[in-house]
Amino acid sequence: MKELVISKIKNGTVIDHINSGKALLVLKILGIDMETSLTVSMAMNVPSSKMGKKDIVKVEGMFISDDELNKIALISPNATINLIKDYEIERKFKVTPPEVVEGVLKCPNPMCISNAEREPVKSIFYISMEDKEVTARCHYCRRKIKDLAKYIS
């Protein structure tokens, strides 16, 4: 009998096929931290036939919006979403990178206005795919970044 790494949820959101080691960043992107009252389960480095290893996040009792979920594509473009109702998959889709993200990435350019202390400025990045890799360009200084996991703020 197949053993479940983490138990099924009744209602909520399952994020599967997360690149291994990125589950904590997924929670960060979704704004789920230690203060949360939600039931959240997470598995890291789960064996996967497609990916070798993968991470999984399950959030009980919450249907996260598509816009929020698509931000996961910044760090894990192959992630899949399952929206669960009464233990059944109600909708399943793959994340797609958003065109613009605000306040998610931190510009690595120390001379960028978005890093100025005390200024009421939120980082804005324009997202694109280059050679199957997600890249982002800063709205303010135009710096282009790859390997976006390093810049999640």
Add this chain to the structure above:
Amino acid sequence: MRHLISINDLDREDIRYILKKAEEFEDVARGEKRLKILEGKILGNLFFEPSTRTRMSFEVAMKRLGGEVINMTAQEASSVAKGETLADTIRVVSGYCDAIVIRHPLEGAARFAAENSSVPVINAGDGAGQHPTQTLLDLYTIQKECGRLDGISIALVGDLKYSRTIHSLIKALTLFDTKIYLVSPEALALPDEMLEEIDGNVQRAQLDEVIGNVDVVYVTRIQKERFPDEEEYRKVAGSYRITLNTIRNAREEMIIMHPLPRVDEVDPEVDSTRHAKYFQQAFYGVPVRMAILSEVML
């Protein structure tokens, strides 16, 4: 046009339109004709970094069109010294005037200023980022002195790494049919990231190899203040000094441009040759900025 933040925001037609308008203002810029089209308008000059030519040419352009200027130059004497944010300074000053010109050490500061301003914002240089009005006056100089923008070959010489003038100009040149030679020490080469972005006829070269082929030699100062180590600066300082000997094989109609100030990149002996156009270039800043000011304020 509401704001002028980056040369990337303009296409060929926008650039041609501004240059045509600048041409119409040239006699006013020389003081040969009077115009009062900006009478009653006030320009706010916010320079968070030192500047002579850019600030003064904006001031002259505004006054030649009948307008007035308020200046914030010395940060020590302004609220910036008390810790006011840029956002607040812009919100306040945009209530006092009809347009703002900003120079700031941080990249993207002009775009951020525009987002906080109730009046048009013109970028007069933000860090190593953009300097679009300099680029427009550079293009105007080429068009005036060479008679065209398409079909030009140009050598960009000196500090191609940190020069915001170069970064803006190279993007604009690639909107036209131009051949661009990059001439710099390896340590000051155009960043790869910029090279990737440029879709045009661009290649690295040595100046003596191309001097006989180019229509324009555009020289920039190697900026001592950018080097972390003075020894590193000494290795490249003076490596591109334009002398009478350097240009002995140049075409008769070749022009030399420089955004100024120069230190020792162009020998003063060159000033009296027909190639030297850098002082004319500085003057062209006035009609070009008149065109920009009238465009954003009327």
